[in-house]
Amino acid sequence: MxxxxxxxxxxxxxxxxxxxxxxxxxxxxxxxxxxxxxxxxxxxxxxxxxxxxxxxxxxxxxxxxxxxxxxxxxxxxxxxxxxxxxxxxxxxxxxxxxxxxxxxxxxxxxxxxxxxxxxxxxxxxxxxxxxxxxxxxxxxxxxxxxxxxxxxxxxxxxxxxxxxxxxxxxxxxxxxxxxxxxSQSSNDTFPTAMHIAAAQEVNEVLLPGLKKLQNALEGKSKEFSQIIKIGRTHTQDAVPLTLGQEFSGYVQQIKYGVARIESTMPRVYQLAAGGTAVGTGLNTRIGFAEKVAAKVAELTGLPFVTAPNKFEALAAHDALVELSGAMNTVACSLMKIANDIRFLGSGPRSGLGELILPENEPGSSIMPGKVNPTQCEAVTMVAAQVMGNHVAVTVGGSNGHFELNVFKPMMIKNVLNSARLLGDVCVSFTDNCVVGIQANTERINKLMNESLMLVTALNPHIGRFKAQKLLRTISK
Known part of the structure; x- marks a missing residue:
């Protein structure tokens, strides 16, 4: 030996x-x-x-x-x-x-x-x-x-x-x-590292990406503020609005998404360090938890504090479930926005064609000249992945048994994946699609002028029944 x-x-x-x-x-x-x-x-x-x-x-x-x-x-x-x-x-x-x-x-x-x-x-x-x-x-x-x-x-x-x-x-x-x-245990160090990693990814990748997309959409909303187009509900013709108003809805969705993410962060900034094995702080010194949190805050520049209840911090990861839920909502918003933009840009001859999307790469290996809305497709795939990640995080968060949750690695993997994907895809979507979107005013005017829903404006003057009768007459 x-x-x-x-x-x-x-x-x-x-x-x-x-x-x-x-x-x-x-x-x-x-x-x-x-x-x-x-x-x-x-x-x-x-x-x-x-x-x-x-x-x-x-x-x-x-x-x-x-x-x-x-x-x-x-x-x-x-x-x-x-x-x-x-x-x-x-x-x-x-x-x-x-x-x-x-x-x-x-x-x-x-x-x-x-x-x-x-x-x-x-x-x-x-x-x-x-x-x-x-x-x-x-x-x-x-x-x-x-x-x-x-x-x-x-x-x-x-x-x-x-x-x-x-x-x-x-x-x-x-x-x-x-x-x-x-003065540490795996049971308090790993959740502490989870929160540090999640907070850094949100602040360095996710929020900057969302804010960049928000600013680009806001620019387009202003650019399109005077372009009147036909609205659509149930995918059918509806009353008019401006293209700028339509884009303003996208802007507000992203603004709310940023606010939702930011509202979750105070709980993410709470650190489990000092709870040791089951939350009692066995084998630590008085003040250790507070000093470690303060030191982490100093090193990262983020407002970390010690968790007020270490039993919750070890046995449950509701803060990360909450953050994942906010990202899931952002994914829902992005799915809607990307789908709207790609459908409005469908064509070029037989689609809606109200938007002209940037042409970034060839779209088909067999059809000459075909160009596809690939950035929108990437956004929708990321959104689907984030929704799936949230299901896994939800299951993991609900399986904290007694004094310890034992789904920690899986949960943080998915939270970080969601934050990175959302942040990156917002930047890609902004740079390669949103900033280059143009309004096809000729097509927009044609569709609006041909829409029978303009008759709705006559309701206050002749009543809905007569307006509907008129609509049936002119539609024949």
Whole structure:
């Protein structure tokens, strides 16, 4: 046993990783010399692994990876879905922010400053996406996200050990549980990372995309304000309105969508950190939860606070269900808007043809000259996906049993997917369709002048019965 441990240490010293290092977006860590990962020489097959242990026994860990035995065991137990189903990088980066915040707060409570400094540097690298290759776990694992929390703990621990000149896998001088996970549990760290990731995606992708679309639609509403067209109800001719008025309805839908999303965020900004295993805060210090939330707020620039009730924060994820519900409503709005625009642009000879949509690419492999409303189609597909995501999030949110919800990874995967898809498709739809829409005034005037519904304006003068009789006469 002693020989194998010494061999493990010798193998660990040879491990390292060449990393690209863009300028860090996070505030700098406490003063100290930054130590990059050393370059790794070519390894023989025998040196390709180091031996680590968990409570179930011995495991081979790739020598060029910072993760450890618990991560390896998870990859063995959950071979589900492949690379495309890995934990979203937004969650991993959120964990980096959380672990840095916890290390800085733990230093205030007595954690060795040298250990805290190394953890902060390693956590920064995680938060900045520099160590993404060291997070192989898929979403489909334990419903609490414990294995991903330990994946993060192991990576930060081993990178911190390397920074301090130690041996990978030795858990000295930085232990993944005792130091990186100090005053924490997977049950409060994973929901905290969920909220950080969701809040960042909403603020950085979703809301900017929606507001861009809103502004573009508002511009078109003003541009079309003097164009009178025939209205349609039940897909049949109705009374006139302006094309600008029709577009103003789309503008208001998106405005309400933005307001709905923003109204959910105060609950998303509440963090579970400090609740530990079941919400009681066992193994934390007084004030730890408040200080961690304040530190996360400082690092992200978002108004995070500690959750007022940690039992709710661990056992239920109503805040994310609420956010997903608001995104589902946005998806409904986008489905209606995109369908209206593509139907109004149908043609060019035998459709409604009231709008002229930008021609972005060939539309058919067999029909020459055909161009399709592809941006509208992309919007409607995204809307359908978001609606499906919301069903999954709803099921997950309703399955919090006793003191813990165990659908966490699935829920955050779908929430992040919805936010990203909606934000991206709003930008694509705006840039490649909405800003280039033109009114086909000739076609609009023809359809309006031929519509029999103009007779409705005679109701106040001759009464509806006589107006209807007149309509039947002139329609023959």
């Amino acid at each position: 002693h020989r194998s441990l010494r061999a493990c240490r010798r193998l660990g010293r040879s491990a390292g990783l060449l990393l690209s290092r863009p300028p860090p977006p996070l505030p700098p860590a406490a003063p100290g010399r930054w130590i990059p990962a050393p370059p790794r020489a070519a390894m023989s097959s025998q040196e390709a692994f180091r031996i680590e242990y968990d409570t179930f026994g011995e495991l081979k860990v790739p020598s060029d990876k910072y993760y450890g035995a618990q991560t390896v065991r998870s990859t063995m137990n959950f071979k589900i879905g492949g690379v495309s189903e890995r934990m979203p990088v937004q969650v991993i980066r959120a964990f980096g922010i959380l672990k840095r915040a916890a290390a800085e707060v733990n230093q205030d409570y007595g954690l060795d400053p040298k250990i805290a400094k190394a953890i902060v540097q390693a956590a920064n690298e995680v938060a900045e996406g520099k160590l993404n290759d060291h997070f192989p776990l898929v979403v489909w694992q334990t419903g609490s996200g414990t294995q991903t929390n330990m994946n993060v703990n192991e990576v930060i621990s081993n990178r911190a050990i390397e920074i301090m000149g130690g041996t990978l896998g030795s858990k000295k001088p930085v232990h993944p549980n005792d130091h990186v996970n100090k």
